[in-house]
Amino acid sequence: MNTLFDKIWDAHVVQKVDDGPTQLYIDRLYCHEVTSPQAFDELRKRGIGCLRPERIFCMPDHNIPTMEQDKPIKEPVSRNQVETLVRNAGEFGLPLFGMMHPKNGIIHVVGPEQGLTLPGMTIVCGDSHTSTHGAMGAVAFGIGTSEVGMVMASQCILQQKPKAMRISVEGTLGKGVTAKDVALYIMSQMTTSGATGYFVEYAGSAIRSMSMESRLTLCNLSIEMGARGGMVAPDETTFEYIRGREYAPKGEEWDKAVAYWKTLYSGEDAVFDKEYTFAAEDIEPRITYGTNPGMGMGITESIPGVDTVDEAGRSSYEKSLGYMGFGAGEKLLGKPVDYVFIGSCTNGRIEDFRAFAQIVKGRQKAPGVTAWIVPGSWSVQRQIVAEGIDRILQEAGFELRQPGCSACLAMNEDKVPEGKYCVSTSNRNFEGRQGPGARTILASPYVAAAAAVTGCISDPRDFL
Amino acid sequence: MKKEKFNIITDSCIPLPLENVDTDQIVPARFLKATTREGFGENLFRDWRFDKEGNMNKEFVLNNPTYKGRILVAGKNFGCGSSREHAAWAIADYGFRVVVSSFFADIHKNNELNNFVLPVVVSEGFLKELFDSIAADPATQVTVDLPAQTITNNATGKSESFEINGYKKHCLMNGLDDIDFLLSNKDKIEEYESKRTL
Numbered sequence A: 001m002n003t004l005f006d007k008i009w010d011a012h013v014v015q016k017v018d019d020g021p022t023q024l025y026i027d028r029l030y031c032h033e034v035t036s037p038q039a040f041d042e043l044r045k046r047g048i049g050c051l052r053p054e055r056i057f058c059m060p061d062h063n064i065p066t067m068e069q070d071k072p073i074k075e076p077v078s079r080n081q082v083e084t085l086v087r088n089a090g091e092f093g094l095p096l097f098g099m100m101h102p103k104n105g106i107i108h109v110v111g112p113e114q115g116l117t118l119p120g121m122t123i124v125c126g127d128s129h130t131s132t133h134g135a136m137g138a139v140a141f142g143i144g145t146s147e148v149g150m151v152m153a154s155q156c157i158l159q160q161k162p163k164a165m166r167i168s169v170e171g172t173l174g175k176g177v178t179a180k181d182v183a184l185y186i187m188s189q190m191t192t193s194g195a196t197g198y199f200v201e202y203a204g205s206a207i208r209s210m211s212m213e214s215r216l217t218l219c220n221l222s223i224e225m226g227a228r229g230g231m232v233a234p235d236e237t238t239f240e241y242i243r244g245r246e247y248a249p250k251g252e253e254w255d256k257a258v259a260y261w262k263t264l265y266s267g268e269d270a271v272f273d274k275e276y277t278f279a280a281e282d283i284e285p286r287i288t289y290g291t292n293p294g295m296g297m298g299i300t301e302s303i304p305g306v307d308t309v310d311e312a313g314r315s316s317y318e319k320s321l322g323y324m325g326f327g328a329g330e331k332l333l334g335k336p337v338d339y340v341f342i343g344s345c346t347n348g349r350i351e352d353f354r355a356f357a358q359i360v361k362g363r364q365k366a367p368g369v370t371a372w373i374v375p376g377s378w379s380v381q382r383q384i385v386a387e388g389i390d391r392i393l394q395e396a397g398f399e400l401r402q403p404g405c406s407a408c409l410a411m412n413e414d415k416v417p418e419g420k421y422c423v424s425t426s427n428r429n430f431e432g433r434q435g436p437g438a439r440t441i442l443a444s445p446y447v448a449a450a451a452a453v454t455g456c457i458s459d460p461r462d463f464l
Numbered sequence B: 001m002k003k004e005k006f007n008i009i010t011d012s013c014i015p016l017p018l019e020n021v022d023t024d025q026i027v028p029a030r031f032l033k034a035t036t037r038e039g040f041g042e043n044l045f046r047d048w049r050f051d052k053e054g055n056m057n058k059e060f061v062l063n064n065p066t067y068k069g070r071i072l073v074a075g076k077n078f079g080c081g082s083s084r085e086h087a088a089w090a091i092a093d094y095g096f097r098v099v100v101s102s103f104f105a106d107i108h109k110n111n112e113l114n115n116f117v118l119p120v121v122v123s124e125g126f127l128k129e130l131f132d133s134i135a136a137d138p139a140t141q142v143t144v145d146l147p148a149q150t151i152t153n154n155a156t157g158k159s160e161s162f163e164i165n166g167y168k169k170h171c172l173m174n175g176l177d178d179i180d181f182l183l184s185n186k187d188k189i190e191e192y193e194s195k196r197t198l
Helices: A004-010 A037-046 A076-092 A107-113 A128-136 A145-154 A179-190 A212-225 A236-242 A251-261 A311-324 A350-360 A378-386 A389-395 A445-454 B086-094 B106-113 B124-136 B166-174 B178-183 B186-195
Strands: A013-016 A022-025 A028-031 A056-058 A122-125 A139-142 A156-159 A163-170 A198-203 A229-231 A274-279 A286-288 A296-298 A339-342 A370-373 A421-424 A439-442 B008-016 B071-074 B098-101 B118-121 B141-145 B150-153 B158-161
Touching (some): A004 A139, A004 A198, A013 B186, A022 B186, A028 A145, A037 A076, A037 B178, A056 A076, A107 A128, A107 A212, A107 A378, A122 A128, A128 A212, A128 A229, A128 A236, A145 A156, A145 B178, A156 B178, A163 A179, A179 A212, A179 A274, A179 A296, A212 A236, A236 A251, A339 A445, A350 A389, A378 A389, A421 A445, B008 B098, B071 B141, B098 B124, B098 B141, B106 B118, B124 B150, B124 B158
Parallel strands (some): A028 A122, A122 A139, A163 A274, A198 A229, A339 A370, A339 A421, A421 A439, B071 B098, B098 B118
Antiparallel strands (some): A013 A022, A022 A156, A286 A296, A286 A439, B008 B141
């Protein structure tokens, strides 16, 4: 009761269905090319349009290549999916940031940076990482394609109200410890399903002192512990981030909006169904060793033994280590890697490239490592150039690519080959996620940079 | 989508005693490029069913002719990860009507329901016993009774009740979907919009 989540949810209830879900009004629907075509088909089949087209924004991101975006996509099936989105946006009268559009990029990077995602909003997208937008103080969650169709048709969705969880991180983060490490740490404590059925509010002094980019990274990963979404109460950091962005309110509207946003916090009497508190000092730079994001450890630690897993989970655990080619008890420091990927809706923002550059500056890419440096949007790409980060990368032997989801899920040609190890700043280390047979080690931009210059898993604190 | 009405199903099961089966395994990303809902069953558990040359992996349960049926029984936290509804389309298209597990990921659970596949949440004990029954006799039958909200392991005779809200139960039993409901409520949507101040 009286949580930040309740305040926003309750303000969007159209009706409560008898012995059923809540009909919730949605302020913003984002559409990408993979999970929208069948929803548009549903509308066509019924002969209806989008009820509130001005609330829907479309942009392709999953399939697009990260080189030569000015040329047509080579792979015909990918090209068809992107062209289908362009056609659908035209037919249904929806705003579109197409490939090469100066505002194009990964939806979860673009929404906040354009001021389309604002505090107090309800936001959905056919993508589980929609939880990212919660960092702005919004209720944002991923949905399936049938649900995308519902929102297009009615600007509403039917949802069971999730339970409320608060996760506090208190204290000061150590050197080389980022929001990514905080998220990987929380996940390993909570497991990959520990927050299923819950909406999480992140709180505590360590979260309060995080930048907007860091909060976006943290909320992005909420789904990886099963949470319906994650959010942070808006504060001065949020308002400063939004101020002046293209779609943000201006003038009198701005003052009115900020006055409202300032009411969005959990009251002292707020009741959560579950609460956890972690100490920032307990968190070191982290890596994953298994095939779900909850299977992570401090970079100096050893892979836990199978005896630490309950009986029903042992065959999955062994299958996972077998896939990765790791053994229980093994330390991964010094382990050679083949690929490094920095980018994605998790770590594709300017702060992430600054961190990466901080370590590679004055050093050289290790021979034998293939590195994909992929900004989250054209806006991030322009900022990289404006800040001279592109030159640092180039001098260190790295090449800056063009924005998109890229090797996070390898729907374009950025695929890690079978059996190869990739240190990746993305969000999932599932089997085959970065290409059939690919082995993913999730980590922060600092850890990725340290691996890129040494060619093996290395402690980034030695380079800072 | 076939809006196949749901009532009572008795059938044998296909066991998948793995935990945290994510939707990337149910259908890998490279098969998400279709723009229609059809044909995803072919790629259900693609990288577990086939090797990279496309040869059948005889070890995998879907390729074992001993196991048949429209009921998939899986370890806990089934369907975690990506929100892709393609995973639910693949399960439905392959011919499953029910998925039994002790725990489902939220988004995937909704996706199954929206495709007239019934996710049935059972206790850890019931799930373990069901895996044991199927291991002892692959022809073990399970009865899922939606009107009564019960699931029965017919090998042991043990039953459990499962939860589903009255609205969704009505939808499944009558072949109705959420868009039908929302479109019939347009007046409420407009009323809500007119009352909003921000």
